[in-house]
Amino acid sequence: MDGQGELGEFLRSRRARLQPEDAGLPTFGGRRRVPGLRREELAHLAGVSAGYYTRLEQGQSPNASDAVLDAVARVLRLDEAERAHLYALARPKARTRREPARPERIRPGVHLMIDSFGDVPALVMGRFLDVLGWNPMAHALLAGHLDFDAPNRPADRPNIARMLFLDPHMRELYGDWPRKARSSVADLRLIAGRHPDDPGLTALIGELTVRSPEFAKLWAAHSVGDCGTDTRVYHHPMVGTMALHAEFMTLPNDGGQRVAVFNAEPGSPSEAALRLLADLTAAGSPGISQVLAK
Numbered sequence: 001m002d003g004q005g006e007l008g009e010f011l012r013s014r015r016a017r018l019q020p021e022d023a024g025l026p027t028f029g030g031r032r033r034v035p036g037l038r039r040e041e042l043a044h045l046a047g048v049s050a051g052y053y054t055r056l057e058q059g060q061s062p063n064a065s066d067a068v069l070d071a072v073a074r075v076l077r078l079d080e081a082e083r084a085h086l087y088a089l090a091r092p093k094a095r096t097r098r099e100p101a102r103p104e105r106i107r108p109g110v111h112l113m114i115d116s117f118g119d120v121p122a123l124v125m126g127r128f129l130d131v132l133g134w135n136p137m138a139h140a141l142l143a144g145h146l147d148f149d150a151p152n153r154p155a156d157r158p159n160i161a162r163m164l165f166l167d168p169h170m171r172e173l174y175g176d177w178p179r180k181a182r183s184s185v186a187d188l189r190l191i192a193g194r195h196p197d198d199p200g201l202t203a204l205i206g207e208l209t210v211r212s213p214e215f216a217k218l219w220a221a222h223s224v225g226d227c228g229t230d231t232r233v234y235h236h237p238m239v240g241t242m243a244l245h246a247e248f249m250t251l252p253n254d255g256g257q258r259v260a261v262f263n264a265e266p267g268s269p270s271e272a273a274l275r276l277l278a279d280l281t282a283a284g285s286p287g288i289s290q291v292l293a294k
Contacts, residue, residue, distance in 0.1 A: 006196065007089035011057045013222035014076040015042055023075065037075075046071040056090070064090050081190055085224040088193040103154035106132045106257065113259075114138075119278035120263060121244075127256035128191060128201050129160040129184075140281045141236065141244075141262060145169055159204065161188055165212040175233030175241070185218040186225035191256075193224070227258075239277045242270040 016036035023037060023045055037045075043053035048068055055061045056068070069090055073083045104126040114122040114135045121141045123134035131143075131151045139148050143158055150156045163170045164184055174180045188205070195201050208215040231245045244262040251257045264270035 005059065006193065007059050007086075008057045010085065010089060010222050010224075011072075011076075014078065014082070015039070018076065042072070042075055045075040062091065079225075081186075081226045082224045085190055085193045089196075092196060104130065104132055104255070104257070107254065110251065110254070110257075110259070117261065119275065120261060121274075122259065122261045124251075125160060125258045125260060126157075127195070128198070128204060129188065131158045131160065132257065136281050137278060138260075138262070140238075140277055141234070142173070143167075143169070144238075160184065161204065161208060161215075165208055165215045173234055173236065175235055180232065181214065182218060182223065183225065183227060183230070185215065186223040187227040189219070189222065189224050190226060194256075236273070236277065238280060239273040242273045243268070244270060244274070 015038075016034075018037050020037065020041060023041070025037075025041055025045075039054055039057065040050045043050040046053065046068070048056075048071065052061065052068075053072075056064055056072070069086060073086055076082075078086060106124045110124060111133050114124060114133060117135055117137070119137060121135065121138035123138040123142075124132045126132050133151050134142075134148075136148070139146075143163065146158055147156070150158055161184055164181060171177050192201060192205065205219065209219060210216075227248055229245070229247050231243055234242045234244060236242060242264060244264055247261045247263070249259045249261075251259065264274045
């Protein structure tokens, strides 16, 4: 689906979640033919004509003003991430001849940085959630069953979204897998709005849609959200349950690459478990890879 088709789907999904009473409109009972707000109702609340809003939803108003988009966002009660997504879809970048994509790489200095974290898990994700590099602790935490050097081989690089939906280890790792799945799909939807024509991203979304009914259902919901800071519970097969706080930092000059760092609360049982994992990783425990591979 092109960017303009995505715009219509996104706006319809946001209209469907609002009821007339939510927007202060009178209701007169009876069954409504469509869920949520009608186009005419949204246009009235946003202060534009019904015809203009219809053209916007159909992708026929590429020059919509800030005032119009802000009014639509206000009526639909879009949060910051959804508002940014609306602007990206409503004002797609002009298509240019695309050169063959080069494999993403991380700068040597960034690699040195994540290695310097020592016993703190840290990794670098590419713009489409490929793992471009990780330190031994991030590898042991998330994917010790995979080859540590896989991120150095573009054809074999782990992808966070693909692992989350297609790798049983990842499903067992997260204490609240459905919540993590929703968050990751919302993040991927935001990324797709910024890169609507990228063949690699399109292939990834197509693969996950075909191979994972859960992904397909979440993708169809058009939820949008940035993957920010969060605390999640991990059920690690070697050291047990840990609650870790994740920080995501976008690298300013690296095309959307992000660093993820995982920390435990000082003095907590989770910190003790993370320290045990660090000891096992540093010692090269002969059983760790076998356990994680199961």
